Amino acid sequence: LEEMLKNPNQKRGTIYKIPVVFHVLHSNGVENISKEQIINQMTILNKDFRLLNADATNVHPDFKGMPADVQIEFVLATKAPDGTCFSGITRTYTATETTDGAEQVNLIKSGNDIYKGEWTGNKYLNIFVSTGLNGPAGYAYKPFGNGNLMTSGIYILHRYIGSIGTGSAIASRALTHEVGHWLNLDHTWGPDNNPGEASSCDTDDDVLDTWFSSALVPFS
DSSP, X not given: OXXXXXOTTOOTXXXXXXXXXXXXXXXXXXXXOOHHXXXXXXXXXXXXXXXXXXXXXXXXXXXXXXXXXXXXXXXXXXXXXXXXXXXXXXXXXXXXXXXXXXXXXXHHHHHOSSOOSOOOTXXXXXXXXXXXXSSOSEEEEOSSSSTTSTTSSEEEEGGGSSSSTTOOTTGGGHHHHHXXXXXXXXXXXXXXXXXXXXXXXXXXXXXXXXXXXXXXXXXX
């Protein structure tokens, strides 16, 4: 994972596989989403990043010829930090809901059903699934600077996972968006969450430069 992020000009044909862990925080309700819903989301995510959607060529004329297979695949992790084999999913019961990401991570670290401790961000793409984020559907941290920390993953509401269960077809693309941020991409209008502001008109996503970013800033 570290090698892929440090070498954006990797040889074409090399497929980088990123191990993913879904950390589901729940109170025994519908937010305790099924494995099938998570696998459905993984299928959607890989279709988006490998240019495998049936309508991949159906884009706005301004973007014709631009969609590409980025040669990244996402796979559910099979081993926890202590070597325990598992499904790529942890589940943590909590009777007290919190919308604070750091608090959610602490609950998961101390109470999940697979491995209690740190799931480092340079070994796994940690996706924290919950019922509340105090506003956004999801947000992510860029990988550089403190990317090795467990907290520098993706935080997302359960109803934005997959197109089945509590999810929906349109909401299932939220994770694709957040994974883009986790891979160090800004929004196309620049490094903020305000697309309609005039101050964004003189900025862009600076794609070539974002590989050198060191800030740990959440993007939704």
